[in-house]
Amino acid sequence: MEAPQEPPLDEIQWRSLQIAQSMGEDGANNLAVLPYFSHSPFYDQTSNNATLTTQATYNASMLYILQTREAFEGRLRTMQGLEFMVAFEPSGAVGSQEGSENVWVIRKQNRRKRQGSEDEITVLGSYFVINENIYMAPSVGNVVGSKMLSALTSLTKFLSTASSLPIFTPSLGYTYNPPVPKPPSASTGAHPSQASKEGTPMPDANLRNAKTMVSSSAAGPGSSYKDALSLEESFNMSLRYGNEYMDENPLVGEPGAFILSSTRAHAQAQNQAAQNKAAQPMARGTAAPTISTSPRKGSRGGGEKSPISPTIPGKPKRRKSKAVVTGSKPSPT
Numbered sequence: 001m002e003a004p005q006e007p008p009l010d011e012i013q014w015r016s017l018q019i020a021q022s023m024g025e026d027g028a029n030n031l032a033v034l035p036y037f038s039h040s041p042f043y044d045q046t047s048n049n050a051t052l053t054t055q056a057t058y059n060a061s062m063l064y065i066l067q068t069r070e071a072f073e074g075r076l077r078t079m080q081g082l083e084f085m086v087a088f089e090p091s092g093a094v095g096s097q098e099g100s101e102n103v104w105v106i107r108k109q110n111r112r113k114r115q116g117s118e119d120e121i122t123v124l125g126s127y128f129v130i131n132e133n134i135y136m137a138p139s140v141g142n143v144v145g146s147k148m149l150s151a152l153t154s155l156t157k158f159l160s161t162a163s164s165l166p167i168f169t170p171s172l173g174y175t176y177n178p179p180v181p182k183p184p185s186a187s188t189g190a191h192p193s194q195a196s197k198e199g200t201p202m203p204d205a206n207l208r209n210a211k212t213m214v215s216s217s218a219a220g221p222g223s224s225y226k227d228a229l230s231l232e233e234s235f236n237m238s239l240r241y242g243n244e245y246m247d248e249n250p251l252v253g254e255p256g257a258f259i260l261s262s263t264r265a266h267a268q269a270q271n272q273a274a275q276n277k278a279a280q281p282m283a284r285g286t287a288a289p290t291i292s293t294s295p296r297k298g299s300r301g302g303g304e305k306s307p308i309s310p311t312i313p314g315k316p317k318r319r320k321s322k323a324v325v326t327g328s329k330p331s332p333t
Helices: 017-022 033-037 048-058 060-066 069-076 140-162 186-190 203-218 223-241 264-283
Strands: 081-088 103-112 120-130 133-136 167-169 173-175
Touching: 033 069, 033 081, 033 103, 033 120, 048 060, 048 069, 048 081, 060 069, 069 081, 173 223
Parallel strands: none
Antiparallel strands: 081 103, 103 120, 120 133, 167 173
8 A cells, every 4th residue: 555645845834832842932033943943844954054963962162053043054154065044034022922023034055165256055945934833935836837727727617607608699699698498388288298290390481480589589578688789789880881882893791891892894894884785775766857948849929938847737628518409499480
């Protein structure tokens, strides 16, 4: 059976009240902060701190190094290698007194000596000592990764919730009103197991059904909202694309992306052909009658008479009346 894996160091909190009380009433103070930290799992026994502590414990001439933190850290600065140094100490009163900020920052670093210049220090980690609690500071990569994971988790939950909300229709576009469940009809509820005997509906029937559904949805409680949304969308489209027209040169595409189906020269040629075709019937029609203005031959009198228009009828001729013959004979003279 495999042993359980220990959690990462930057995810644990370490504390020991027994060790803190044995070092004094103030717990992690100016003198005991590094010795208290040496008992935690964050401490490295191969560091210069452990080597110097062992030497000073068994060498009486070096015992003064353990008396103050300044002397201990001053001796560490003369050595080369891995070390733990106090990078930040609380201001004011130390210890766990009320009102004080008892926060210590210990830095794990590697010191490298360079001749004629300052030491080269490489920071390997930082630790926080708050009263008796010790924490390891996470790396920048872990902090950024945690924030990104939290953001992606929230976005995933949001998208999974919002994916079922939008409803698309050609007339309204995307809407976020949940559909109203349609109540079952009486015929369906009375015969739930009876198979339908109707054939496959034709496209016309589908169109009628769609119109019926649209009219029924418009009569619902959200019809006023949908009407207002449709009116607003139509008004916005008229403001955006109101100056686009479809003329003799047809346009192809959708509002906002119209293109001409043919070139301008082709459209002009079509217009000229249409004009020529319309002018041909007028050329084939009968000519209008001409009016003669020359005088007639053999006319009497020297004056000229105005010609009679062919469209105006002439003076009607009177017929001669015949004598009425009666049945009586004339008397002899």
